[in-house]
Amino acid sequence: MDLHFSEADHEFRARARTWLKAHVPTDSRPAHGEASARFDRDWQRKLYEHGWAGVAWPKEYGGLGLSGLQQVIWYEELARAQAPHHINTTYVAMMHAGPTLITRGTEEQKAFHLPRILSGEALWCQGFSEPNAGSDLASLKTRGVVDGDVVVVTGSKMWTTDAQHADYQELLVRTDPQSERHKGLTWLICDMRLPGIDIKPIRTMMQDEHVNSVFYDEVRIPLSNVVGEVGGGWSTALATLSFERGLGFIGDQLELYERVNRVIDLAEQVEFEDGRRAIEDSAISQRLAAIKADAIAIRAMTLADIAETDRTGMPGPKGSMMKLLVTQTHKALSEVVGEILDWDFLEFNGDRSNNPWIYEYLWSWIFSISGGTSEIQREITADRVLGLPRAR
Amino acid sequence: MYLAPEGDELEIVNAASDFLVGTTPISRLHEAGCADLAPSAREAFGEMGWFALAVPEEQGGSGLSAVEHTLFFREAGRQCAPVDLLAQCLLANADLDSGLREDVIAGTAGAALLVPSGASWRLLGSSEARWALLVERTGGAVYSMDAIALQERPALDPTNSLHVAESLPQPMHVFEGPTVWQLGQLAVAAMLVGIAETALDLIVEYAKVRETFGRKIGSYQAVRHPCADMAVRTEAARSQLWYAATAAKEERADAQVHLDAAKHLANLAAMSNSDTSIQLHGGIGVTDEHDCHLLLKHAMTLSRLFGGKRDLLGRLLKAQVAD
Numbered sequence: 001m002d003l004h005f006s007e008a009d010h011e012f013r014a015r016a017r018t019w020l021k022a023h024v025p026t027d028s029r030p031a032h033g034e035a036s037a038r039f040d041r042d043w044q045r046k047l048y049e050h051g052w053a054g055v056a057w058p059k060e061y062g063g064l065g066l067s068g069l070q071q072v073i074w075y076e077e078l079a080r081a082q083a084p085h086h087i088n089t090t091y092v093a094m095m096h097a098g099p100t101l102i103t104r105g106t107e108e109q110k111a112f113h114l115p116r117i118l119s120g121e122a123l124w125c126q127g128f129s130e131p132n133a134g135s136d137l138a139s140l141k142t143r144g145v146v147d148g149d150v151v152v153v154t155g156s157k158m159w160t161t162d163a164q165h166a167d168y169q170e171l172l173v174r175t176d177p178q179s180e181r182h183k184g185l186t187w188l189i190c191d192m193r194l195p196g197i198d199i200k201p202i203r204t205m206m207q208d209e210h211v212n213s214v215f216y217d218e219v220r221i222p223l224s225n226v227v228g229e230v231g232g233g234w235s236t237a238l239a240t241l242s243f244e245r246g247l248g249f250i251g252d253q254l255e256l257y258e259r260v261n262r263v264i265d266l267a268e269q270v271e272f273e274d275g276r277r278a279i280e281d282s283a284i285s286q287r288l289a290a291i292k293a294d295a296i297a298i299r300a301m302t303l304a305d306i307a308e309t310d311r312t313g314m315p316g317p318k319g320s321m322m323k324l325l326v327t328q329t330h331k332a333l334s335e336v337v338g339e340i341l342d343w344d345f346l347e348f349n350g351d352r353s354n355n356p357w358i359y360e361y362l363w364s365w366i367f368s369i370s371g372g373t374s375e376i377q378r379e380i381t382a383d384r385v386l387g388l389p390r391a392r
Numbered sequence: 393m394y395l396a397p398e399g400d401e402l403e404i405v406n407a408a409s410d411f412l413v414g415t416t417p418i419s420r421l422h423e424a425g426c427a428d429l430a431p432s433a434r435e436a437f438g439e440m441g442w443f444a445l446a447v448p449e450e451q452g453g454s455g456l457s458a459v460e461h462t463l464f465f466r467e468a469g470r471q472c473a474p475v476d477l478l479a480q481c482l483l484a485n486a487d488l489d490s491g492l493r494e495d496v497i498a499g500t501a502g503a504a505l506l507v508p509s510g511a512s513w514r515l516l517g518s519s520e521a522r523w524a525l526l527v528e529r530t531g532g533a534v535y536s537m538d539a540i541a542l543q544e545r546p547a548l549d550p551t552n553s554l555h556v557a558e559s560l561p562q563p564m565h566v567f568e569g570p571t572v573w574q575l576g577q578l579a580v581a582a583m584l585v586g587i588a589e590t591a592l593d594l595i596v597e598y599a600k601v602r603e604t605f606g607r608k609i610g611s612y613q614a615v616r617h618p619c620a621d622m623a624v625r626t627e628a629a630r631s632q633l634w635y636a637a638t639a640a641k642e643e644r645a646d647a648q649v650h651l652d653a654a655k656h657l658a659n660l661a662a663m664s665n666s667d668t669s670i671q672l673h674g675g676i677g678v679t680d681e682h683d684c685h686l687l688l689k690h691a692m693t694l695s696r697l698f699g700g701k702r703d704l705l706g707r708l709l710k711a712q713v714a715d
Contacts, residue, residue, distance in 0.1 A: 001395055001459055001638045005715075013715065069393055076715065257713070264709065279709075289705035293653040296713055297628040300635035300650075304395035311394075321624045378620035379613075385623055386596050388610035 005069070012066065013073045019050065020081035029084055031352045032208060037123060037165035040088040044120025053118040054098070061102055061114045068306040072254065079255035086251045089162045093117040093124035097170050099243040100187075104228045104236050109189065113168070125166035127157040127190065127214060128237065134159070135376050137172075138181045138234065142216065144173035144188065146223065146230065151175065151188060153196075153219040159370070163199045163212040166192050171221075172237050175230055185233035187240075189225040196220075206362045207350035241372070242315050249371075253302045253326050256333075257295040263337055264288055270340050278340040287336050294329045298322070317384035320377040327368040334361035395634045397463060404445075404460045408467040411440060418471045418590075421686050427553045428518035429476035431502065437477065438499025443484045446575060452497050453484070458578055462637035465579040469586025472690040474551045475697070476517035478583075479505040482576050483525050486532060487567040496523075504537070506557070507697060515542060515555040516693070526560075527698075529573045533563035549689040570648070574640050577651045577698040581636070584658035584694050585629050587687045591665035592622045594683065595672045615672055622665045629654070629661035649711040656704040662691035 005013070023046060030036045047053045056071040057063020064070075078086065086094070098117045101110055116122035133140035142155025153173055163169070169190040176184025190197075196219040201209035228236035267278040267288060278284055305318045337357045338345045345358055352359040368374045382388045397405055415433050420426045429437075437443060446461040447453020454460075461481070468477055483503040484496045495501040504517025506526040515524060519542050524535040539561040547554040596619060599610030609615045636654035639647040666688035670677040677684045695701075 001397065001401065001634055001641075003393060003395075003635070003638045003642055003644070005393060073715075285709050286702075286705045289709040290656070292711075293632075293656045293705075293708050294628065296650065296653040297632035297657050299713075300395065301628055301631040303393060304631045304634065307394045308396065318627065321620075321627050324620070325624050325628055375613075375617070378617040381620035381623055382610075382616035386592075386616075386619055388596065388599055388616050388619065389608040391607065391611035391613075 005073070009070060009073060012070050013077060016052070016074055016077040017080070019052065020077055020083055023050065024081045024083045028353055029088070034165070037089045037162070040084070040090050041120040041123070043084045043088075044090045044094075044118075048119040053120075054094070057098065057114075057118070058102065061110060062118050068310045069303075072250065072302060072306050075251045075254045078251065079258045082258075089123050089165045090120060092126050092161070092166070092170070093122060093168075096126070096240045096243045097124040097168070100170065100227065100236060100240045103239055104187075106224075106227075108224070109227065113189070116167075122167045123162065123165050124168045124170065125160050125163045125192070126240075127160055127169045127171040128240075129159045130156060131158050131213075135373055137237070138185075140172060140174060140185070142171075142173045143177065144175040144186055144221075146175060147220075149223045150220045151186065151223060151226070151230075153188070153190070153216045153221060155216055157214045157216075159202070160199075160212045160214045161210050161370070163192065163214050164201065164209075168192060169214075170240060172233055175233075179231075182234040184231050185237070186230050187227045187233040187236035188221050189227060190219070190221055191225075194219050194221065204366070206359065206366070207348075242319070249323055249326055250302060250306075252330070252367075253298050253322060256298055256326065256329060257292070260288065260292045260295050260333060263333060263340070264292070266337070267340050284336060284339060287332070291329055291333050291336070294325070294332075298326060298329065301325070317380060320372070320380040321385065323372070324374055324377045324381070327364065327374060330360075330367055331364040334364055337361070395631060395638070397634075401459065401463060404456075405463050405467065408442070408464045409470070411437075411442065412467050412471045412473060416468075416471050416473045416477075418683055418686060421472060421550050421683075422681065426550055427474070427547065428504075428551075429474045429480070429502070431499075431520075434476070434480065434499040434502055436499070437480070438497060441497075443477075443481045443499065444497045445481075447484055447493075447497065451490070452494060458575060458640040459637045461575060462578045462582045462633065465582035466586040466589075466633075468579075469583030469694075470590045472551050472587070472686055473583070474517065475505050475693070476502065476521065476552070478576065478579050479503040479517055479521075479525050481579065482527060482572050483523060483534065485575050486525070486534065486565075486572050487569070488534070488565055492565070505697075506535070506560070509556070513557045513560060514545075515540070515557060516552045516697075518553065519544075519555055523564075526563075527572050527576050529570060531566065531568040531570075532572050533567075534565040535560060536564050549693045550686065551690050551693070573698070574647065574651055577655050578633075578637055578640060580694050580698045581629075581633050581651070581655045581658035584655075584662035584691060585626070585633050587691050587694070588622075588626045588629060588658070588661035588665040591662070591669040591684070591687050592619065592626055594687075595619060595622075595669045598673060609672075618668050618672060622668055625657075625661040625664055629657040632657050644714070646712070646714045649708070649713050652699060652704050652707050652711065655699040656701070656708065659691075659695040659699075659701065659704075662687070663695055666691050 029039045054063030055074045059065035144151040171188040171190040175186040196217040198215040200213045270278040348355045444453035445456045449455035480503045502521035503523040504521040506524045526533045542555040545554045632654045636650040639650045670684045
């Protein structure tokens, strides 16, 4: 065991820190609409033009070709610089569509899409879940009929974050109507401007419209947009999900420590009616310290996992355990903030910047449900880490 | 950067596990008179050099580091090894005159551990030992057991006998510096991680064979999900333990913060895993013949040593870690 960062790692960190200090946008991200997507594209383009996009992507596909560990350093520096959060409209493109194409795409698909993803020109969304296929993804029903050199798609997807901004979609459909469960599925690149696609926003408890229902009425997608094999979509989808569970939340994992410290600062400032500051309340200070210890351990877990992944080449099942712990810790922190702010916690006009603390609290359910609910993460842990017998 | 045992470290893990299973298996705690480390066992540990993994070679040790020390004590935790083992090892690492150190490393003179308790002190380990060791964050003191008036107390945790001392005499030796405290904190955190792992292993193995309503209990989400939560707590505590041990080995400026965090997470993981393991076992879990309660009771002892909840959280609130 060792904790040594190499000279190259230190040099990378110093360069990242200096660059971020000079280039992190000073204006805050618009909360909604086309303006928010434009903000994300602009930031991604800036990263691309200055050579910071795709830190751990292979060089041959336009990335920096650095190690997973240097990717950790990059996210730590992003958090330190309070740079735009990486879970934005570029997230699906950068965190799973790109990595999926790199490992499973054809050379033509890679050549066309990867530069557009890296530069922020193309935004992606994910078309996996359906009204009757969420946690039980393999029961999905959206149909794809192969007709010559196109796949004709009919059906609907749900919970599609940022569909209204996306240029492309990772679309999982059933191409074999006789098939059941994991067989007979196909992973398609769907151009969101094709005729027959209808997007309807779903308003969430956060009073925003980031997630959508997407309807497909005989949408004709070229067969050349299949990633992996026709009928082999489950295997491609598992690759996509492993990226999401392995590295997708790495930014949140590392940012948690900075976030706890900001809440401790808040507790130093807020005064209760009896004149004591919030930090002097032992129930509050103990919980904050315990969350800080968790944040420190989450960083150690992340480093242990990334170092292991750098050796083996593929993310392992620990990502599910990480997501469980990070989402729980995130919510626990918001609950303490609620006690510190008391009535002020309850003022909210639907705009994140109006009350970022309550926004984080409401978001904690999105965090623990999207990308595999906590219950599904426990199932994966029970199966793949503990080897417990299955009921299904 | 690598944060899991590798290479020679794995050999230490295997050798320690074999030796501890042979010398102080957890099954011993079901027999009468099982408390403390018997002199013959102590000498066997000494002969193999287990007390002095982290002691420099020129002082008669193996010249290894805090990491190997931690790996050894994680295996000790899995067997609920007695606290005497810890006291002996920490005394071997204290700044002593060489004659005394030789006896301690060889296990020919025994040590027990003193801990502050209100206005008095508690002694964990055999009162037949020659030395009593008191460790604080900034140093420590060694007392001759002959000079301490001890009253025996009944002990919940069968691993060790328990005594109270109302006062302490002049110490025979004093030493300064944080090293012994840090090794103590690592060892106890490691033992707690070993307990957390064992509590999880026990229920996972049982859940694979025990059937109710015609199904293995491990197929019920009411059992699977608490097991998954135990795995998460264990993984977090173990990762932080590896980080802290390596930070201590590399003498990092923020090592103490990582040690405090590691001890806190280990306290939580061992207590909550042994609790949940008993519950998920059902009736068999509360019987004396099962190991579950031994893990819980030893975790209750260890979570009070080298940093309890209030102390650790009070320090962590304002502490800062480096990159």
